[in-house]
Each structure stands twice: as C-alpha cells, then as structure tokens.
Amino acid sequence: MSESYALKTGDNGTVAIQLIGRIDHHGAARLLKQLQGEVKQREPKQVTVDLNRVTFFDDFGLLVLFQLRDHLNKQEVPFRLVQPPPKVAEILARTSFDDPDMCSPLPHAHRDNTVVRLGAATIQFYNSLNFVISFLGSVILAMLHVIRHPRDLRVGDTIVLMQKVGVDALPIVAMISFLLGLIMAFVSSMQLEQFGASIFVARLVALAMVSELGPIMTAIVVAGRSGSAFAAEIGTMRISDEIDALFTMGFSPTLFLAVPRILAAMIMVPLLTLFSDIFAIAGGMVISVSMMNLTVATYIDQTLKALTLFELMWGLMKSVVFAALIAWVGCLRGFQVRGGSSEVGNAATSAVVSGIFLIILFDSIFAVIRSYW
Template identity: 35%
Template sequence: MEEFAKLIEETRPDGTLQLRLEGTLTIAHIADIDSQLRQISGPVSQIDISAVEHIDTVGAWLIYRTARNHDGTITGAHSDAHRLIEAVSGSDSLPEPEASQLPPFYRLLNDVGLATVDIFRTFIEFIGFIGQCVKAIFNLILHPRRLRFHSVVQHFDSVGVRALGIVGLMSFLIGIVIAQQGAVQLRQFGAEVWTVNLIGRLTLRELGVLMTAIMVAGRSGSAFAAQIGTMKITEEVDAMRTIGVVPVEALVIPRIIATVIMMPLLGIYASLVAIAGGGLLCWVSLDIPPATFIERIREVTPITDFYVGMVKAPVFGAIIAMAGCFQGMRVHGNSEEVGRKTTSAVVQAIFLVIVLDAFFAVFFTEIGWN
C-alpha cells in the first residue's frame, strides 16, 4: 500500500535547511505537504527525493517550486522524477503573453465594429428564418393534416388565457395613470373633460396594443426561446429532423398562429380594462359618472382608432413569436446559451415592436386615419 508523502527537515551546520521527502508524492497522497513547503523560510541547500517511490506532475511542481524559491538543488531523482521536473521547469520558463495595449479609442472602434457585424449577421439570419416560416405555412396549407392543432390550442392557453391576469392588471393601472396625469395637466386650462378623449384614443390606438405586445414579448417570447433552445441543447430538434419531422412546422408555426390570433384579443381586452381604470379615476377624481364617461368615449373615439389597433396587433404577435423562435433555434453549445438567446429574444422583439409601431403611426397618419 502506497504511503502518504512525508517531509523531514534537517538544519545543516551552515544554517541552511536540508529537506528530505519520502513516500508517494502524487496528488492523492500529498496531503498537507504543500502547506508545509510554503511555510519554509530561509535558504534551502538541498532537496533529497531519493526516498520518493512515486511522483506525478503535481509532486514534481511542488519540488521544483521549492527549489526555485529557496535556491536549492534537487538530488536523488530517479528517471521518471527527473523527466517530470524537467517538464514543469520548461513550462515555467515560457514567456507570459503580453496584454493588448490598444488605445481605448481603438478598443471602442473594435467593439462597435464587432457589434455592427453581429447585428447585420443576425438580421440576415432573421430574414432567412422568416422565409423558412413562410415556406412552412404554404406547406401546411397544401397539407393541412400536418398542422398540430393540439399544439396551437395549448399555446392559446399559455399565450392568451394565462396572460389575462397580468395584462389586465397592467392595463388597469396604465388607464389610471393616463387619467391622473391627463387630469392634472388639463386642469391648468380648465379642460378636465378632455381627459376622456385622452383615455379613449390613447388606449385604443396606441398603449392598449403596444403595452400588451411588450408584455407578451417578455412573457411568451422569452418562453418560446427558452423552450426551443432547451430542445436544441438536448438534441430533440435534431431527432425530429432524423424521423422526418420539419422543426419549423412542428415547433414554430403553432406558436406563431397562437400568438397572431391571441394578440388582437388581448389588445381588445387590455384597451377595455385600461378604459375602465381611467373611467374609475374620472369618477372618483373628476366626478364624471360612468354612464357619462361611456357616452363621451363613444362620441370622441373614432372607429378608426380601433381599426388601427387591430391592424397592428397581429403583426406584433407574428414578430414576437418569430423573434422568440428564431433565437431559440440559434442556441448551440451549452445551457448558458439558452439564457443569452432568451434575453436576446425579448430585446429583439420589443425593439421590432416599437420600430413597427412608429412605422404604423406615420403610415396611418399619411392615409388620414388620425
């Protein structure tokens, strides 16, 4: 049975230490030899390892380090020990790599350049992914039996039904905030009654659908990326391809269909709840009865505001679903990538939704829906 390493210290007449190591000097048998060698102070004249039976790279490094730090010589090394000590001493003499000394401005340019290249690469890949989705939709139209209806219904529940609580609470509070801030500002001009106009038009035309889209992007878009990304890590997507199932048709299209259908419904729900929140504050703060508030909403809110919201909602839903699934499909390597791509999915979806909302605002103004 191999014995643990032992360290014996002897003081020579000239005041220097002579160290003698015995036993097995391997990582499994070193025990506290490392700490004992680190506590040695003063010059060491000789390190005798003739009684060492077995040695590995860790033991050779401890011997070499002690001899180097205390200017000692190593004696009694057998062939294997001598070879290992030579190897660790050679690696210790390699020059350290020099750190990059680029000026901060050049480093900034490098980071900006890399980020720009990554944005363009992602954009091109996203366009290609949209093409795959369009192709898959045409294939499903030609072969409707390949559409997974049970998966679509399941995503109806996750995207829509389970989001009613948080979307309703958020919309109710937004309606109260719009009414409160509008009333405070309009009161300066004696025009508190116009608060109703502000609530009706802003919620139906913009904030109802936009805030719902942001909430769905953070809730469902991230879930899509995480779910598909995990399937990529566990090679379930590759297994689907092996058995002849198209991953885009099985995983992406049901999520897109569910989100496109549920977004207008959630948008209507959010707008109505926001109007209810604003009406409650108008009743409490401005003494506008609910019946009067509803009648005023019907008078001042054109039907085109409702049309604008309903046109934007399915487009936002498609963008959110495609962004989440696209980032999920890009996951590779390890589970850490799932977190990165999930974050990227939320950021990308919210960015695209806001950009599209700005585009729709200009477009509808130009065609006279203002």
C-alpha cells in the same frame, strides 16, 4: 497529524529536506509556502529532498516538488531527489517528473489580435444575418404551406400555446392596463381640470389606449412572458439535439415548432389587446367617476364618441404584427443557440430585447404610415 518536514543543513551549503507523513490537498499549499520560505532564508548551494518517510503522496505532493524545483531552478540551485520509495517512484515515473515541460504552468489562452477579431466578428455578423433572412423565409414558406395544407398544422400544440400566451397572460395584462388607465386619467385630469375640460379625460384614455398604448403594453408583456419562453424552450431543444432529431425524422423544425407559436401569438395577442383596452378604460372610469364627478353614462358616452371602428381595427392590426414579430424573434433566438446552457440564457434575454426593439421600430413605422394616410 498531517504532513511536516525535517531540515538539515550540511557544511557545503547543502540543505537536506525530509518530507514526513501525508502530503495531500489539505496541506500542500502550506507546505509549499514553508519550503519556499526556508529556501529563501537559508540560501542553499544545493537542495536534496528525501521522500522515504512520506506515507501518502499524490499529485498535490508532485505539485509541491514541481514548484520547489521550479523555484530553485530560477535561482540556479541544483535540486536532487533522494531515491524515493517504490510507490512514490511509480507516480513520479508516470508523470515523467524529469521532463521540465511537465511543470510548466498553464499556457495562456491564445487571443487573436484586433484585426482578426474584427474580421471574425464581421463574418459572424454576415452569417447570422444570413440565418435571420433564411429563417424569415422558412417561416413564411411554412405559413404558406399551412394555409394550403391546414392538416399539417399541429393544432393540439397550437391550442396549448394559445392558452400559455393568451389566457395565462390575461391577469397580468388586465392589472397593468387597469393601473395604466388609472394613472392616465389621474395625470390628465389634473391638467384638463384647469381648463374645465375634465370631460375629455374619457376621450384621451380611450384614444391613447386603443391606438397606441394597448397594443404596445400588451406586446411588451407578451415579449417578456412568451418571447423569452419560446427562445429558452427551443434553445434547450437545440443543445439537447432534439431539433436535429426532428429534422432527421423528416419534420420541418420550423413547421413543427415555430409556426404553432407564431400562430398562437397572432391569434391571442389581439384578444389580449382588446382586454387591455377595456381594462384601461375601466381604470380611467374609476378615477373620473370618483374624483371628477363624471357619471358612468357620460364617461361611456364620451369614450364611444371618441372611438371609431377604424381606430380599434388599426390598434388590433398593429397588435397582430407585434405578435408575429415577438414570436418570430423568440423562435429565431432559440434556433440560433449553439453551445451550452449559458447560451440558452443569452437567447432568452436577446429574445426580449429584440422583441421590444422590433415593437417600437414597427410602431414608429405605423405612425409614419398613419401620418401620410
């Protein structure tokens, strides 16, 4: 049987409560509620609590006493403890039961006012901008260093990362591009057929993919797969002090961690883009051949007529830039992690969002450059 209590009302309005048995976390809440109910109902002039028949008493029991005393104090009813048994007295003494401060509830977290928070946010923004710029600088310096001293590049790491960024992403990039080619050919054929111009589907798919959609789609897939992975990996290293360990051992964390990732992405993303272009053109061809009575030869012929080497190179050049941006921002978000594991999650999310934003931003810049070419 868990705890219970006995209650006696004296003539002068004194209510004597005797607590009985075990008072632990199982029954503390119920007991507290019952006692508060009794007090409310009987409106005593004084309350005494007797703990002599308590068999187990811990801080949940203390809490019951604290809360009851607090409740009575608010109604200005005196509260008195009957001489408790030695073991309970020891617990009471240790928590300085008589100190009214002890039973005060948890203070609320201090919240700064709007002006202070705005100021803090501004300073934080300035600091993070500072960090972004210095990280950009350190990456550029590390890259230049690798060009001058190629032996300092961690080739083994770079090759493993190339596999992760490139080879492992090939199935998903291929499938997405193939389906994209199918969709583009299908939608455009419905329009072009009205003008008897279905043959131009091949040109449309080829041009759209090679100069715009191929690089962008591939970059977005890589940002989702690898950008977030870079941020999470480096962020975890950050909170487990591995980056500090690298630094104190005399390694440059940028050279050690960021450069292999950025290089791997810059080498593999253009190759992925090339595959993406090829698979999209194949997708377009499937629709054209099966639904529009074009022959495979005509489709390929039309594709080759539309594409120039410049167009292909322009697309690949864009994908190199996108790759550098994705990997750079992924590493940046990783290095920016402070605090605990939840920050690693935020960094991974932020790496993808910033990566995609940068891809679109730079694609717009390329479009403007192209139009003034």
